[in-house]
Amino acid sequence: MSRGKTPSPETRAEITELLADAPTERTHLLEYLHRVHDVRGYLDAEQLAALAEYMGLSAAEVFEVATFYHHFQLVEPGVPPAPLTIRVCDSIVCDMFGAKELLTSLEQAMGDGVRVVSTSCIGRCQKAPAVLLGRNPVVRATPKSVQLAMDTGRTEEKLPAAQGLAAYREDGGYAVWEECLAGERAVDDVIRQLELADLRGLGGAGFRVARKWELVREHAGPRILAVNADEGEPGTFKDRHCLETEPHRMLEGALIAAWVVEASEVYIYLRDEYAGIHKLLVRELDALRVAFPESLPTLHLRRGAGSYVCGEESAMLESMEGQRGMPRLRPPYVAETGLFGRPTLVHNVETLFQVPEILIRGAGWYAAQGAKGRRGRRHYSISGRVKRPGVYLAPLGVTARELINNYAHGMAKGHTLYAYLPGGAAGGILPASLADSELDPDSLSHFGCFLGSAGLIVLSEADSARDVALNAMRFFARESCGKCTPCRVGTQETAKLMAAAAWDLPRLRELAEAMEEGSICGLGQAASNALRCVVTHFPHELS
Numbered sequence: 001m002s003r004g005k006t007p008s009p010e011t012r013a014e015i016t017e018l019l020a021d022a023p024t025e026r027t028h029l030l031e032y033l034h035r036v037h038d039v040r041g042y043l044d045a046e047q048l049a050a051l052a053e054y055m056g057l058s059a060a061e062v063f064e065v066a067t068f069y070h071h072f073q074l075v076e077p078g079v080p081p082a083p084l085t086i087r088v089c090d091s092i093v094c095d096m097f098g099a100k101e102l103l104t105s106l107e108q109a110m111g112d113g114v115r116v117v118s119t120s121c122i123g124r125c126q127k128a129p130a131v132l133l134g135r136n137p138v139v140r141a142t143p144k145s146v147q148l149a150m151d152t153g154r155t156e157e158k159l160p161a162a163q164g165l166a167a168y169r170e171d172g173g174y175a176v177w178e179e180c181l182a183g184e185r186a187v188d189d190v191i192r193q194l195e196l197a198d199l200r201g202l203g204g205a206g207f208r209v210a211r212k213w214e215l216v217r218e219h220a221g222p223r224i225l226a227v228n229a230d231e232g233e234p235g236t237f238k239d240r241h242c243l244e245t246e247p248h249r250m251l252e253g254a255l256i257a258a259w260v261v262e263a264s265e266v267y268i269y270l271r272d273e274y275a276g277i278h279k280l281l282v283r284e285l286d287a288l289r290v291a292f293p294e295s296l297p298t299l300h301l302r303r304g305a306g307s308y309v310c311g312e313e314s315a316m317l318e319s320m321e322g323q324r325g326m327p328r329l330r331p332p333y334v335a336e337t338g339l340f341g342r343p344t345l346v347h348n349v350e351t352l353f354q355v356p357e358i359l360i361r362g363a364g365w366y367a368a369q370g371a372k373g374r375r376g377r378r379h380y381s382i383s384g385r386v387k388r389p390g391v392y393l394a395p396l397g398v399t400a401r402e403l404i405n406n407y408a409h410g411m412a413k414g415h416t417l418y419a420y421l422p423g424g425a426a427g428g429i430l431p432a433s434l435a436d437s438e439l440d441p442d443s444l445s446h447f448g449c450f451l452g453s454a455g456l457i458v459l460s461e462a463d464s465a466r467d468v469a470l471n472a473m474r475f476f477a478r479e480s481c482g483k484c485t486p487c488r489v490g491t492q493e494t495a496k497l498m499a500a501a502a503w504d505l506p507r508l509r510e511l512a513e514a515m516e517e518g519s520i521c522g523l524g525q526a527a528s529n530a531l532r533c534v535v536t537h538f539p540h541e542l543s
């Protein structure tokens with residue numbers, strides 16, 4: 001798309017009207033791009049230039065942000081945009097369930113006015129294949145069901161039937177937070193309870209929560225809490241489950257955390273693929289503001305725009321500051337210099353979701369939920385060739401075989417366990433012979449794998465670990481932000497080599513090493529986990 005256009009008076013007026021005297025700080029840029037895109041269905045050079053003028057930015061700055069995110073349709077002036085976009089998820093699980101064929105059928109079936117594109121995981125892996133029709137997910141999608149959804153105008157995601165504020169409070173919700181505010185609980189005691197419970201971050205990194213809170217408190221305020229609701233790891237949809245069922249549990253956890261670190265502002269960064277949850281949170285945050293007009297920190301809800309790497313904490317902060325979502329070099333760490341340069345506590349949705357219950361039932365209760373000497377429990381997303389894919393609450397220390405048999409009702413009819421991915425696309429692939437290993441960081445690291453966000457993808461004899469590894473590498477190549485050369489070039493080059501009939505193992509090893517050692521964030525560092533696992537555990541697929 002050409003840039004540097006001078007906006008016409010009409011486009012200037014259009015942007016001014018759409019933004020309606022909204023603040024011009026750069027931090028709002030992504031939200032304003034959404035606002036224009038939601039109304040017009042596309043962005044063009046004139047709109048971007050007018051937006052740049054409005055915000056006092058250069059056109060190049062606005063252009064580079066708009067082009068970074070997958071969810072903005074940018075068109076050339078005079079080129080009519082497609083009013084409707086269908087995004088066909090082509091990540092691991094949807095691919096196993098026929099995404100390629102679905103994409104081809106939809107491309108052939110759809111006429112002018114519909115844009116069919118492939119996209120990275122949309123978080124509906126338990127009902128694969130899935131597409132987004134506009135903002136509405138169509139699951140177990142077929143050309144016929146997508147057409148039916150189009151014919152009936154279903155392009156907006158519905159509001160989830162979640163527990164509302166009144167029901168949550170009737171169940172005793174917000175009592176712990178109110179006790180904190182009333183001085184009935186002490187900060188040190190709350191931190192101590194989480195330490196005894198051994199609650200770790202459940203977004204992937206597994207950092208001890210109590211320690212994180214202490215670290216943020218060490219830096220002078222004002223401080224911020226940032227909630228990471230941008231889960232995008234293929235095979236992971238547990239945060240969606242938490243938010244679609246009991247959003248106030250997460251919100252109470254966030255308020256308790258904000259109280260502990262004395263954060264005056266809370267930002268929630270929600271992935272754009274969860275449009276129904278966005279509506280839900282707008283409603284429930286308003287309800288909270290009415291219920292507690294005096295005691296809340298300022299609550300902000302921000303939308304991602306389709307970028308996996310924004311799930312990395314510093315990239316998420318960049319995105320909320322109106323920049324491209326590129327991870328930062330560390331130090332400084334976000335606990336010291338985070339959002340807007342302020343000390344920032346960053347937590348994943350599920351981590352905060354666990355906090356109120358731990359404080360009600362006690363650290364001993366939570367620790368006792370673990371199995372085989374592990375402490376605690378968590379939500380596992382289970383997808384692939386099982387009878388009942390879904391989100392299950394299970395002990396830490398559970399094995400893949402136990403999750404499959406005791407939670408997901410066993411393998412799907414006609415399928416036998418062949419392999420599994422313990423932690424989505426990034427966590428590696430293990431064979432069925434290792435399905436009795438505990439799913440915890442220490443056990444998995446022996447095999448070059450990690451649990452991450454606990455997205456268990458189950459493969460059967462109908463699947464190929466090699467195909468899955470290729471899919472994972474293509475995903476990372478698409479989602480690499482491009483900041484570091486080993487990741488930007490390495491993922492592209494590796495994906496090409498992995499698509500060849502015979503793998504060039506020396507070259508693949510060299511690229512894997514370069515990515516692991518030369519990348520600044522987890523995307524590049526973990527991109528070759530699945531590739532390495534295929535070489536180690538599935539050599540028969542390479543011969």
Ligand code: SF4
Pocket residue numbers: 309326327479480481482483484485487488519520521522523524525
């Ligand atoms: Fe971006 Fe990849 Fe570097 Fe991460 S490792 S910062 S995704 S280029």
